[in-house]
Amino acid sequence: MSRVTRLFRSAPAYPLLLPGMVWLAIFFFVPMYYLLDMSLRTGNLLDGFNQVYRFANYGDAIRENKEQFIRSIIYAASATALAFCISYPLAYVIAFRGGRYKNFLLMLVIAPFFTNYLIRTLAWETILADHGIVTSTFRSLGILTATDKLGFTSGQRLLATPLAVVTGITYNYLPFMTLPLYVSLEKIDKRLLEAALDLYANRPRAFMRVTLPLSLPGIFAGTLLTFIPAIGDYINAYLLGSTQTTMIGNVIQSKFLTFNDYPSAAALSFTLMAGIMVFVIIYARILGTEDLA
Amino acid sequence: MTNEPRGSRADIEALAFARGALTRRDFMRRVGLAGGSLAAANLLAACGGSVGGASTQNPGSSAGAVKYPHTVSPDWNWSNWTLYIDEKNHRHPSIDMFDAKYKTHTNYIEDINDNEEFFGKFQATLQAGQDIGRDMVTLTDWMAGKWVQFGYVEPLEWDILPNVKSNLLPTYHGRSIDPNDEFLVPWQSGLTGIGYNSELTGRDLTTVSDLWDPKFKGKVSLLTEMRDTFGLVMLNLGIDPSKCTTADAQKAHDAIKPYVDNGQIRAFYGNDYSNHLANGDLTAAMVWSGDMVQLLPDNPHLKFVVPDEGCMLWTDNMMIPKHAKNPYNAHLWMNYYYQPNIAALVEDWVNYICPVNGAADVLKAGDPSIGLQGDPKVADNPLIFPPKSTLDKAHVFKSLSASEETQFNTLFADLTGTA
Structure with missing residues (x-):
């Protein structure tokens, strides 16, 4: 009897999965299959690409673009770290001190997103221009001399340097970090903090033992939501970077669209995807999100 | 076939043999400079010197070998880049006049933003040997050359393009992407x-x-x-x-x-x-x-x-995709556009480089019959109508x-x- 009721109760759940599953099947798994299939072919657009199961495509693609892979990881990681440093205090203030302005402040965080992605990035071109206020201020303060030495910039300018690319990525993905952090901070029960203080924890200690651990799900979601799109981003590197700052996304874009070298572009896409997947699994293990969420 | 070229074919053939010592390029340039009205395709076909490629012509025969039914369709489709034709009050006067003249309707589609993207959109259809629903497309040299190479372009019927023959600037003849001038007619450069x-x-x-x-x-x-x-x-x-x-x-x-x-x-x-x-x-x-x-x-x-x-010269070319339904309308348009006053009308708005001889003069003086006011500023701009010395240096x-x-x-x- 009880088994039957259970069956009746759980049965409706499966059809509910259907739309999502169909969507995934058509727009993710099928394209994935074609991408995988393409990545093992050889040929060119004129004569067609023949399936020869050439796994060496992967080796070649990775070897030829090692530099861009490494650069992408470094840029994406730096941008994620930077976004975290900016977002955490921001989300904290909005969540704990926002009061009745909470919603307004949140809207301000998202406001830049009302503008097109490309336009936002192009705006940075203007902001960081060689003769612009920012660059000349940095230059006269000697900051550029320091960053030039560190290799973040070159030639006493900001535009077309690694610093500009990382800054651009950070800016463009900042809300992806801020919003999850805000959500996890906002739902923390304030009484837990009061309890910690009652038990003679000072404020920094209460933060380290209560707030930070409870916001881990937000940190996890935020870093992934920032890091994953950032590592594949190519607009920032294209508009704000130079030939020395190209990322793996630029390579894939030019191989697909300019050079029509579909197999190696597909191989690179797959490698990137696999790399991200491995990273996410390891990251999830370390942070142990199952217990947190 | 009503528009027989000015020099008879026999003359050209004789000329071609007499000038046998000249290189092909020199020869075409001289004929072009002398105001000769024959396109390079005719010349080469006439002297049997077809230079490979996907030539559909038999050596010795004229370009008239390609022939389409000469009936105007009630409507036809042309794909072009955005902001690439004259505009007035949200209309395109040159197209309106064309439609009125030939009693047709031009579906002017501004759907080319990128050569590769456009190619990607239609490649499978073209490869399958099917009509892509466009009677004319406007693509840049190297992509146009690719279409020619792949056999995705209908050859031109030169006999119904007398204006193109007489007004196409010599620089554009026999370009390496279409050495016999069989497929492409320049739009803007x-x-x-x-x-x-x-x-x-x-x-x-x-x-x-x-x-x-x-x-x-x-x-x-x-x-x-x-x-x-x-x-x-x-x-x-x-x-x-x-x-x-x-x-x-x-x-x-x-x-x-x-x-x-x-x-x-x-x-x-x-x-x-x-x-x-x-x-x-x-x-x-x-x-x-x-x-x-x-x-x-x-x-x-x-x-x-x-x-x-x-310097380098690039051109966006008008061309007829393989299996297009209304190639005659496309030919009519090409021929229509190569009238200096229509080219001037378009140029006054578009401001790229005009491949049509005589357009600058019309633009300077204006042409009230088509509502075009004189615009010496544009007509004298060397970036829009480059002097011959510049075009001679263009590759x-x-x-x-x-x-x-x-x-x-x-x-x-x-x-x-x-x-």
Whole structure:
């Protein structure tokens, strides 16, 4: 009897999965299959690409673009770290001190997103221009001399340097970090903090033992939501970077669209995807999100 | 067939043999300069010198071998780039007049934003040998050359294109992407040269070598278009881009590479060099003349120069996709556009380079019959109607085979940092 009721109760759940599953099947798994299939072919657009199961495509693609892979990881990681440093205090203030302005402040965080992605990035071109206020201020303060030495910039300018690319990525993905952090901070029960203080924890200690651990799900979601799109981003590197700052996304874009070298572009896409997947699994293990969420 | 060319075919044939000593290019240029009305396709077909490719003509026969039913369809489709035809009150006067004249309706579709993207959209259909629903498309040289190479273009029926025959500027005959003039009719062109900020350079630039001046370090950009960048550098090295080999591409690569490595070259840009050049981030750059038309009036310090060693010429070409339903309408349009007054009407708005002889004169004086006011500013602008001396220095990049393209691209990608 009880088994039957259970069956009746759980049965409706499966059809509910259907739309999502169909969507995934058509727009993710099928394209994935074609991408995988393409990545093992050889040929060119004129004569067609023949399936020869050439796994060496992967080796070649990775070897030829090692530099861009490494650069992408470094840029994406730096941008994620930077976004975290900016977002955490921001989300904290909005969540704990926002009061009745909470919603307004949140809207301000998202406001830049009302503008097109490309336009936002192009705006940075203007902001960081060689003769612009920012660059000349940095230059006269000697900051550029320091960053030039560190290799973040070159030639006493900001535009077309690694610093500009990382800054651009950070800016463009900042809300992806801020919003999850805000959500996890906002739902923390304030009484837990009061309890910690009652038990003679000072404020920094209460933060380290209560707030930070409870916001881990937000940190996890935020870093992934920032890091994953950032590592594949190519607009920032294209508009704000130079030939020395190209990322793996630029390579894939030019191989697909300019050079029509579909197999190696597909191989690179797959490698990137696999790399991200491995990273996410390891990251999830370390942070142990199952217990947190 | 009502429009028999002015010189009879026998004359041309005799002429061709008499001038046997001339190279093909010289010959065509002279005929062109003499105001000869025959297109190169006819000439070559007439003397039996078809130069390979996907020629559909029998040696000895005239271009009239290609023939379409001469009936005007009630409507037809033309794909073009955005903002690439005259506009007035949200209408296109040139198209309206065409529709009225031929009692047809032109579906003018502005759906080309990018050569590759457009190609990608229709490639499968073309490969399957099906109509793509366009009677005419407007694609850039190298992509047009690709379509020709792949056999995706209907040959032209030259007998119904008398205006094109007589008014197409000689520079455009026998381009390497369509050596026999069988498939392509130019729509608009542009030059690739050097743009610079004379205030920052403090001197006039005259050659591509000036871009390597150490004073401009980090303030120089080249173009993301492989053919433009390699083309200009090849000219600088004394190599003809219309005949270049992979070894030549290697030479061009080797000439550029040190300046990428030492940071002389800031970046490779598409049209987006405009901003940087205008605000002083760039001192000098490889640029397209069309962008400079817009930039120069607002930025008195900017200059455009055709390098001493020559410049590159690119063209967007009108062409009829294979299996198009209404090729006759497309022919009518091409012939219609090659009237100097219609070309002038379009040019006054578009401001790229006009391939139609005589358009500048009409534009200077105006033509009240089509509502065109005289516009000497545009007519005298050397970036829109370049003098013959400039066009003589203009080169068209050759049509690359698939394997060459891969090799050229690989070399270029190594420079742009996307290899």
